[in-house]
Amino acid sequence: MNYFTCEEISSALNAGSKARNDIAKIMSNMPEWQPIELHRCWDIGSPIDKIRSIGINRRDWTSVVQTTKNDDVLLIQYPLAMYPRVARQAASKIRAMKKHGIKIALFIHDLDSMRGVSTNNDELFLGLADVVIAHNGNMKALLRERTAAPIVELGIFDYLPTCSGALPDSLAGIDVAGNLSREKAGYLYEAAQKLPDIPFNLYGPNYSGQNQNGWYRGSFSPDCLENRMTGEFGLATCSGSYGRYLAINSPHKLSLYLALGKPVFIWEKAAEADFVKKNGVGYTIGSIFEMVEIYSELSDGEKEAVSANARAISEKLRSG
Numbered sequence: 001m002n003y004f005t006c007e008e009i010s011s012a013l014n015a016g017s018k019a020r021n022d023i024a025k026i027m028s029n030m031p032e033w034q035p036i037e038l039h040r041c042w043d044i045g046s047p048i049d050k051i052r053s054i055g056i057n058r059r060d061w062t063s064v065v066q067t068t069k070n071d072d073v074l075l076i077q078y079p080l081a082m083y084p085r086v087a088r089q090a091a092s093k094i095r096a097m098k099k100h101g102i103k104i105a106l107f108i109h110d111l112d113s114m115r116g117v118s119t120n121n122d123e124l125f126l127g128l129a130d131v132v133i134a135h136n137g138n139m140k141a142l143l144r145e146r147t148a149a150p151i152v153e154l155g156i157f158d159y160l161p162t163c164s165g166a167l168p169d170s171l172a173g174i175d176v177a178g179n180l181s182r183e184k185a186g187y188l189y190e191a192a193q194k195l196p197d198i199p200f201n202l203y204g205p206n207y208s209g210q211n212q213n214g215w216y217r218g219s220f221s222p223d224c225l226e227n228r229m230t231g232e233f234g235l236a237t238c239s240g241s242y243g244r245y246l247a248i249n250s251p252h253k254l255s256l257y258l259a260l261g262k263p264v265f266i267w268e269k270a271a272e273a274d275f276v277k278k279n280g281v282g283y284t285i286g287s288i289f290e291m292v293e294i295y296s297e298l299s300d301g302e303k304e305a306v307s308a309n310a311r312a313i314s315e316k317l318r319s320g
Contacts, residue, residue: 001034001068001069001072001073002032002033002034002072002073002074002075003033003034003035003036003064003067003068003072003073003074003075004023004024004027004033004034004035004036004074004075004076004077004107005035005036005037005038005064005074005075005076005077005080006020006021006023006024006028006035006036006037006038006077007020007024007037007038007039007040007077007081017040017081018159018222018252019109019157019252019255020077020081020109022157022158022159022160022320023077023107024077025160025320026158026160026320027075029320033075036063036064036067036074037060038057038060038061038064038080038081038082039053039056039057039060039081039082040081040082041053041056041057041081041082041083041086050083050086053082053083053086054086054089057082057086057087057089057090058089061089061090061093062093064093064097065093065096065097068097068100068102069100069102070100070101070102071100071101071102071103072102072103073102073103073105074097074102074103074104074105075105075106075107076094076104076105076106076107076125077107077109078106078107078108078109078110078125079109079110079112079120079121079125080121084112084117084119084120084121085119087121088121088124091121091124091125091128094125094128095128098128098130103130103131104128104129104130104131105129105130105131105132105133106125106126106128106129106131106132106133106149107133108132108133108134108135108139108143110249111139111142111248111249114142114245114248114249115242115245115249122146123146126143126146126147126149127147129147129149130149130150131149131150131151131152132147132149132150132151132152133151133152133153133154134151134152134153134154135153135154135155135157135248135249135250135271136153136154136155136156136248136250136271136272136275137153137271137274138247138248138271139248139249139250139271140153142248154250155250155275156250156254156255156258156272156275156317157250157252157255157317158255158316158317158318158319158320159252159255159256159258159259159317159318160318160320161226161259161318162222162223162224162226163223163224163225163226163227168227168228168229168230171230171231171232171262172199172230172231172232173199173200173201173230173231173232173233174198174199174200174201174231174232174233174234174235174265174291174295175200175201175203175229175230175231175233175234175235175257175262176188176200176201176202176203176204176234176235177203177204177225177229177234177253177256177257178203178204178238178253179204179205179206180202180204180205180206180207180208180216181205181206181207181208182208183239183242184206184238184239184242185238185239186239187237187238187239187288188200188202188209188215189208189209190288191288192209192210192212192213192215195288195289195292196212196213198213198288198292199231200213200215200235201215201217201229201230201231202215202216202217203217203218203219203220203225203228203229204219205219207219217230225256226256226259226260229260229262231262232262232263232303232307233257233262233263233264233265233282233295234253234254234256234257234258234260234262234263234264234265235264235265235266235291236251236253236254236257236264236265236266236267236270236272237265237266237267237270237285243267246267246269246270246271246272247269247270247271248271249271250271250272251270251272254266254272254276255317257310258281258310258313258314258317259314259317259318260314261307261310261311261314262307262310263281263282263283263303263306263307263309263310264276264281264282264283264310265282265283265284265285265291265294265295266282266283266284266285267284267285267286268284268285268286270284279309279313280305280306280309281306281309281310281313282306282310283306
């Protein structure tokens with residue numbers, strides 16, 4: 001039998017759970033795979049909450065051990081949606097399962113060690129994997145130095161539709177969706193000072209700008225974000241260490257834009273830059289200034305060409 005881990009559905013106003021929930025939905029439609037539910041305890045909580053999570057996590061993984069049998073396959077969505085120090089409890093359970101011939105597939109959502117998170121379990125869980133599913137070729141090359149397990153490339157995340165309403169008819173400007181904190185999106189605050197006429201549409205939490213340009217449109221659940229985004233392009237980039245993480249990571253916001261049929265601008269050194277160029281679904285850029293120059297010079301015909309390619313990719317992403 002084949003099993004996969006899934007977590008309780010989150011209602012948080014971010015896309016942190018969207019990729020995990022989509023993987024669970026897609027795999028639930030495959031009769032050869034069965035879900036095993038784990039609790040989600042990864043938000044910042046009180047010390048009492050963290051202590052309680054120890055018992056929750058122990059019960060969850062005891063159930064996993066009891067459910068799986070000799071020679072089964074267990075796909076684990078990683079990192080576990082649990083406080084990192086508590087999540088380490090699962091390692092002993094996984095080792096016990098492996099002694100009974102159970103194979104472990106590790107589906108990577110994030111590598112905390114590569115995005116500056118000091119408390120992480122990457123080495124521990126990579127060492128337990130019999131096969132690893134990585135985002136792309138860049139991540140695969142990095143992981144090859146850290147695990148002897150076979151590595152499969154995902155390519156790009158699917159993005160299942162969540163909105164029942166109609167998408168906006170009139171599109172203009174460039175959408176930016178995600179965490180809008182200065183740490184992650186510092187380039188936006190610099191652009192607001194130097195390039196106030198950029199037609200940005202910003203969606204997400206932690207925006208601390210003055211919004212004098214009228215860019216900020218609010219923070220919404222992923223379940224209702226799709227039919228609020230009015231840009232004709234999407235922008236997939238970040239600042240600082242998060243920007244460098246794009247060199248190995250496949251950003252879920254890229255899948256969001258393409259699932260909506262929007263072509264994209266993406267940092268030229270991002271791991272998914274090759275995907276964008278190969279499929280003709282947008283443009284690679286070295287800076288926001290270069291994006292502004294390209295965007296301002298695009299003809300209607302050029303916009304329609306990349307939009308048509310994005311719509312073709314959209315059908316695949318939205319169907320899983």
